[in-house]
């Protein structure tokens with residue numbers, strides 16, 4: 001077998017897949033015998049961490065020692081839970097989930113003789129919602145590093161699902177919509193699958209819209225029913241234990257409603273007891289607006305796709321992935337809206353499997369690049385650029401360095417093309433007289449310069465994307481230019497600064513003696529994993545200065561080091 005893993009690090013459940021000897025992705029069970037592991041972490045003691053179903057079941061007994069839905073906080077600066085004597089960042093909490101699922105998979109594979117005794121797998125691809133911005137992607141990568149993993153890439157969940165789907169049938173060229181409704185996020189993505197490429201056309205969604213919101217609606221309803229039936233004025237949801245217990249029973253009831261018409265929910269609090277019989281009609285009425293929001297977001301994405309030449313009749317089918325698409329009302333509503341076949345496709349496993357296929361392909365690419373560089377004397381980044389620009393083909397390079405091309409599995413020849421879910425730009429002044437922006441000022445005199453967000457790379461641009469633009473200095477003898485980098489959901493080249501979120505900055509130092517209006521060049525490069533690099537140059541008189549952009553880390557270096565030590569010291573079950 002090839003020694004890579006694909007990990008679907010979900011809001012509510014996580015799943016891990018490897019590539020078997022025949023090149024097919026297989027989901028590995030955890031030590032509890034489950035194909036998916038609840039993304040729930042219980043800190044039993046500083047050095048004993050329990051992840052998965054046992055942690056989920058303990059959440060009502062030890063609510064203050066348990067973290068659920070950590071993915072909702074990943075990438076948010078300052079987010080942390082103080083548990084067992086330490087502030088646990090979302091990166092740290094997520095790393096225990098990764099350590100658990102990878103550890104269990106490796107132990108099982110060793111037991112099955114697929115790995116040698118003591119042999120490990122550290123190369124992984126982790127998935128994230130298409131809608132994640134840079135900070136969330138970086139934080140996901142950090143969680144992997146904390147768990148001792150070598151994160152080859154972070155790829156989008158719907159892309160991963162489409163890879164699995166595409167690879168299972170590459171004979172047919174088709175455009176599909178992937179409707180991905182998970183535990184915490186909703187992604188809607190249009191993907192063009194052909195015999196030699198899986199290409200993302202357009203993506204949209206909402207990363208706070210998922211099954212958890214359906215649960216919350218039931219919780220509110222049940223709390224209201226409790227108050228009505230018992231005439232109690234106490235807010236039962238302010239009691240952590242009751243809330244945790246209700247969260248578990250409500251999720252069970254919701255799942256039951258996917259197969260039956262009614263589900264009972266009982267609540268005990270302060271000696272009072274209420275029983276609620278939740279019908280499917282009531283559930284639909286409580287959550288109908290959430291489902292409508294997914295339709296609205298789908299329509300918005302279709303409008304974007306139309307701008308790229310894919311009109312509403314372009315797609316041939318809709319693939320439904322993510323656990324929440326098991327709710328029958330979801331499929332029924334989609335079916336009513338669109339008159340194409342709607343398929344529920346391997347909702348729990350397709351994302352992890354696609355990540356494993358991608359990891360396998362990427363490991364193969366890396367080896368090809370490394371060997372080609374060694375044989376030709378070129379640098380690895382030079383070889384990579386030649387592949388990315390289409391100058392060189394991976395399979396041909398592999399043959400030249402005498403590698404077995406079957407090692408790449410079914411996807412060696414397939415291009416996997418992704419798009420960015422955000423626009424990336426910088427703040428510049430622009431003359432009110434004309435539309436061209438300038439880092440501070442235009443070539444032509446401007447009476448009233450206005451600050452704008454100038455988007456260098458637009459949402460839904462194909463990845464990798466690169467854009468160079470000339471800007472100009474404002475003042476004589478200007479010695480530095482601060483390039484503020486913002487990400488946004490705007491699809492316009494020029495947007496208002498408050499539409500964006502600042503994600504970092506780069507400082508370009510200038511030589512002495514430059515007059516105002518000196519040109520500088522800024523380049524944004526967005527890699528295929530959605531990570532951003534920036535270069536800025538001043539080349540008057542042959543001088544070139546470069547500035548490198550670093551994303552503002554949600555977790556500081558010292559916190560990272562302390563968390564790494566805790567994770568290494570902890571036994572994770």
Ligand code: AMP
Nearest residue numbers: 010013182183211255258322323324326
């Ligand atoms: P995912 O993030 O794709 O693993 O999806 C998990 C979400 O799917 C959670 O909110 C689950 O409660 C929900 N889910 C899983 N199975 C079902 C089911 N049978 N009916 C309704 N929701 C489900």
